Amino acid sequence: MSDRHMICPPKHVAIIMDGNGRWAKARGLPRSMGHRKGVEAVRETVRAAGDLGISYLTLYAFSSENWSRPEAEVNDLMGLLKAFIRRDLAELHRENVRIRIIGDRTNLRGDIMPLLLEAEETTRNNTGITLLIAFNYGARDEMVRAMRRLAAEVAAGTMSPDDITPARVSASLDTSGIPDPDLILRTSGEERLSNFLLWQAAYSELMFLPELWPDFTRETLIHAIERFQRRERRFGGVTAPSLAVGS
Numbered sequence: 001m002s003d004r005h006m007i008c009p010p011k012h013v014a015i016i017m018d019g020n021g022r023w024a025k026a027r028g029l030p031r032s033m034g035h036r037k038g039v040e041a042v043r044e045t046v047r048a049a050g051d052l053g054i055s056y057l058t059l060y061a062f063s064s065e066n067w068s069r070p071e072a073e074v075n076d077l078m079g080l081l082k083a084f085i086r087r088d089l090a091e092l093h094r095e096n097v098r099i100r101i102i103g104d105r106t107n108l109r110g111d112i113m114p115l116l117l118e119a120e121e122t123t124r125n126n127t128g129i130t131l132l133i134a135f136n137y138g139a140r141d142e143m144v145r146a147m148r149r150l151a152a153e154v155a156a157g158t159m160s161p162d163d164i165t166p167a168r169v170s171a172s173l174d175t176s177g178i179p180d181p182d183l184i185l186r187t188s189g190e191e192r193l194s195n196f197l198l199w200q201a202a203y204s205e206l207m208f209l210p211e212l213w214p215d216f217t218r219e220t221l222i223h224a225i226e227r228f229q230r231r232e233r234r235f236g237g238v239t240a241p242s243l244a245v246g247s
C-alpha cells in the first residue's frame, strides 16, 4: 500500500520507545549506542507519521522516573535530546512540524528545557503534524499538578467543586487541547504503560510490539496502523460510534 496519507489513519499515536539497552546488549555495545540508534528511529518515525497523515505523535523521551538511571546514562540521554533539537529543529520547522513539550517544566537545571521551549516557540504556528515530546514526564505527576491548579481555583473561590468535570480535568493536563491518543504503542515486548498518559489512555487501543525501539521503522508503523484499523472501538457502548470520544 502507499504510505502517503493512509485512509483514516489514527489521529493521535503515542509511543513508549523501549528496548534501546537490549538492542545494544544483543550486539555487545554500550547502552549509549542503543540510544543513539534510537534517535535515528525517532527521525524516521516522525517523518513517516507525517507522511501517513497522523496529526499528533507523542514520544516518551524521558520519564520523571528516568532520573534514577546512572548519571552517565542520564547525561547521555540529555545530550542526545539536545543534539536532536539542535540538529533537526530547522528541518522539522521546514517540514511544518509543530513541537510541543509535555512534562514538568520546573526545577530543571542546564540548558535542556530552554532548548525544548525554543523548539516549541519556533514551531508554534506550524500546521503540520504536532510532535509531542514527553520530557520529565510522568502521568501521576501531571495529574497531581493539574489537581493542584484546580484545587487552587476552588480555594480562591473562582470555581466550585461541581465545575470539575472530565473535560475540565483534560483541559488542565499538559496535553490540553490535544485529542486523546487513539493508539498507544510500546516496543520491546513489555506490556505496561509505565506512568504514560494514564488519564488520556482511557479509550486508547494498546499495542505491544516485539521489535526493540532501534529496529522500529516506517514499515513497523504502517503495520501497526493496519492492525489498529482492524480493531473495533466501542468507547463503552455496544457498537462503534461514528466519532471517537476526545477526537
Ligand code: FPP
Residues within 6 Å of the ligand: 017, 018, 019, 020, 021, 022, 023, 035, 038, 039, 042, 059, 060, 061, 062, 066, 077, 080, 081, 084, 133, 188
Ligand atoms: C528505553 O530504552 C528508552 C528510553 C528510556 C529513552 C528513549 C530516548 C530516545 C530514543 C532518545 C531521545 C529521544 C528523542 C525524542 C530524540 P531502555 O534504555 O529502557 O531499553 P532497555 O529496556 O532495553 O534497557
